[in-house]
Amino acid sequence: MDRDFEALRGQFPLLARKTYLNSGSYCALANSVRAAFEAYLEDRLLVGANWDVWVTKNESVRSLVATLLRAAPDEIAVTASVSAGLNALASALQFSGPRTKVIVSDFEFPTNAQIWHAQEPRGARVVHVPRAADGYIPLEAFEKAIDERTQLVAVTHVCFRNGAKLDIAGIVRLARARGAKVLLDCYQSVGSIDIDVKALDVDFAAGGMLKYLLGTAGIGFLYVRDAFVKSLVPTNSGWFAQENIAAMDITANRPSPTARRFEAGTPAVVNSYAAEAGLKLLLEVGTAAIEKRVYSLTRRCMRRLEEIGWPSITPVQDERRGATVAVPSRDSAQLCAELLKRDIVTSHRDDNARASFHFYNNEDDVEALIAAMKELRGKLAP
Numbered sequence: 001m002d003r004d005f006e007a008l009r010g011q012f013p014l015l016a017r018k019t020y021l022n023s024g025s026y027c028a029l030a031n032s033v034r035a036a037f038e039a040y041l042e043d044r045l046l047v048g049a050n051w052d053v054w055v056t057k058n059e060s061v062r063s064l065v066a067t068l069l070r071a072a073p074d075e076i077a078v079t080a081s082v083s084a085g086l087n088a089l090a091s092a093l094q095f096s097g098p099r100t101k102v103i104v105s106d107f108e109f110p111t112n113a114q115i116w117h118a119q120e121p122r123g124a125r126v127v128h129v130p131r132a133a134d135g136y137i138p139l140e141a142f143e144k145a146i147d148e149r150t151q152l153v154a155v156t157h158v159c160f161r162n163g164a165k166l167d168i169a170g171i172v173r174l175a176r177a178r179g180a181k182v183l184l185d186c187y188q189s190v191g192s193i194d195i196d197v198k199a200l201d202v203d204f205a206a207g208g209m210l211k212y213l214l215g216t217a218g219i220g221f222l223y224v225r226d227a228f229v230k231s232l233v234p235t236n237s238g239w240f241a242q243e244n245i246a247a248m249d250i251t252a253n254r255p256s257p258t259a260r261r262f263e264a265g266t267p268a269v270v271n272s273y274a275a276e277a278g279l280k281l282l283l284e285v286g287t288a289a290i291e292k293r294v295y296s297l298t299r300r301c302m303r304r305l306e307e308i309g310w311p312s313i314t315p316v317q318d319e320r321r322g323a324t325v326a327v328p329s330r331d332s333a334q335l336c337a338e339l340l341k342r343d344i345v346t347s348h349r350d351d352n353a354r355a356s357f358h359f360y361n362n363e364d365d366v367e368a369l370i371a372a373m374k375e376l377r378g379k380l381a382p
């Protein structure tokens, strides 16, 4: 069914004021998410400690994330951030046996490299897969790196710097053939690209709510394949990770039989209100329809950039690209500042300005960006 994307734009008041191309950094706020924040405040004002409801909010987030990823709720930990989920996972892995290698790529967000380097005193050996001369990381580069000593391949889905998307199905095939596990950092893709963790066959996946999931900072998720939930015991733990939270037992660590064992302390209650509302809206719109829309917008944006003689560095092939289009500049901070003066919100990393698209963007947003870039080309193109 075709979605009425123009009508959906009306649910994001910011879009009436700005050309908002920054969802890869932080999403625009929907009215329903604002109402969820307000509902939390009402609870605090009028009920006080509404724990019975608060616990259901966290469980609702868990099952909505499970629906989104096509996983089971028992395979989802609701975490404070991607970093919190990765730390809990790392704490459950051993690096003393024959498999000590962790493979990361040149495209990683820092946290998905730093946390694995932090395991080096425990015996981990972190290997970086380099990008090729054309800026992409082909499957052959992973083929060279993954071997019988590899425990984990920890890779991003879409690169936060340049918008390139890795061949996750290919990486999983290589890892399986050599007995390694795969962790997908899907923070730059989830919500803009349809993700089925079972079809992708990854073992772990981590993401958060403040980008394409329409929620807020301070809440994320870790998916752990059911086969590993019971065999992995995190040493990074807490009372909300226990089998019976209410037991208040101080004599032992009794981890939950579900992925909740990767959680820690009191959930971020206000964040779960916002995350629940964001996920509900996203699932109503539908990730398949969103993906189609986002690809149509990024394709158009890249074609128009070519036409004005300021091409992006993001791969042109759909299968190698996510929701972000990265444009090189001799001063990317200045470029973003100039765009902002024209009410166009982007962000910058390295030498690139990043325009990231969601379902609430439209063709007029592309044209607004192009008109501004045309004006700024002489001063700020590389």
Ligand SMILES: Cc1ncc(COP(=O)(O)O)c(C=O)c1O
Pocket: 080, 081, 082, 083, 084, 109, 111, 112, 156, 158, 160, 185, 186, 187, 188, 208, 220
């Ligand atoms: C791909 C990716 N991974 C991880 C993170 C960091 O996540 P967190 O701050 O929730 O640990 C980000 C944040 O921008 C990201 O883009």
